[in-house]
Amino acid sequence: MSRIRTETRGEVLVITFDHPPANPFDQAASRDLDAALTELNENPALRVGIVTGAGDRMFSAGWDLKAVAAGDDGEDFGPHGFMSLNRQDMVKPVICAVNGLAVGGGFEFALSCTLVIATPEAEFSLPELQRGFIPEAGGLWRAHRRLPVNIASELLLTGRRLSAEEGRHYGFINRIVPRAQLMDVAHELAAQIIKGAPLAAAALLEVTREVESLSDAEAFARLQTGLPWRDRLRSSDDYKEGPRAFVEKRAPRWTGK
Structure with a gap:
């Protein structure tokens, strides 16, 4: 049975890490997550992804060290690496709804998402140094980008847990939400995003x-060299539909074309 469960709700794909209580990732789970994110990215009927964990204790423990100890020590994690953390092509927003402890790869995944909401009990930790390795699936550098450098260094060197309140204080977490409302708020955020033009979001x-x-x-110069989705947007019907709808005082009718 797959450790990844998906559900489509309108234009939203909900991805659940479904191997409680810790929701860890072996090679197969990593490949299944990669496939789910690819479906989100490539299916024009889907606009937003929401990722959460099953159970009420952990979002994800990341790498399944028990599986590694039992011999699952290969690296067939899928085209975009462990937990799809080497993916550089996402053009759909991903909302991370953290329902509990996010450790190692679980924290690394949250760091890679577009928006992060969390329960008050949620905590985040990168304890790799205490296990004899480093968080090289993105956590090492993304932590330094999403958090103050000295705070990121402390977390990486000591493995201490970052509370949800700290995460919000430093700007890593968008909102802290009561557990019972976590998914409702995630869907509310998704609905707000969906009001915008799909090509513009991409x-x-x-x-x-x-x-x-x-x-x-350098950023302005990079725009002049051409970017596929930006160029597609500027030549699209939707690029004209927004101003037209504003002038006509009506809601825009996006087509993604």
């Missing part, structure tokens, strides 16, 4: 990724 994520580490001058 272009926004593409441009953000491309210019993230550039200076202002």
Whole structure:
């Protein structure tokens, strides 16, 4: 049985890490998650992804160390690496709804998402140093981008847990939500995103990724070299529909074309 469960609700794909209590990832689970994210990214009927964990204790423990100890020590994690964390092509927003403890790869996955909401009990930890390795599936550098550098270094070097309140204080977490309301709020956020133009959302994520580490001058120069989703947006019907709807005082009718 797959450790990844998916459910389509309108234009939203809900992905659940479904191997409680810890929701860890072996190679098969990583491949299944990668396939689910690819479906989200490539299916034009889907606009937003929501990712959460099953149970009420953990979002995900990340790498399944018990499976590794039992011999599952290969690296056939899927085309985009462990937990799809090497993916550089997402053009659909992903909302991470953290329902509990996010450890190792679980924290790394949250760091890779577009938006993060969490329950008050949620905590985040990168204890790899205490296990004899480093969080090289993205956590090492993404933590330094999403958190103050000295805080990220402390978490990485000590393995201590970051509380949800701290995460919100530092800007990593968008909202702290009571457990019973977590998925409702995630769907409310998704509905707000869906009101926008799909091609514009794709272009926004593409441009953000491309210019993230550039200076202002370099970012403007990068736009002039051409970016597929931005170029597609600027030549689309939707690019004209927004201003037209504004002038006609009606809701826009997006087609994604």
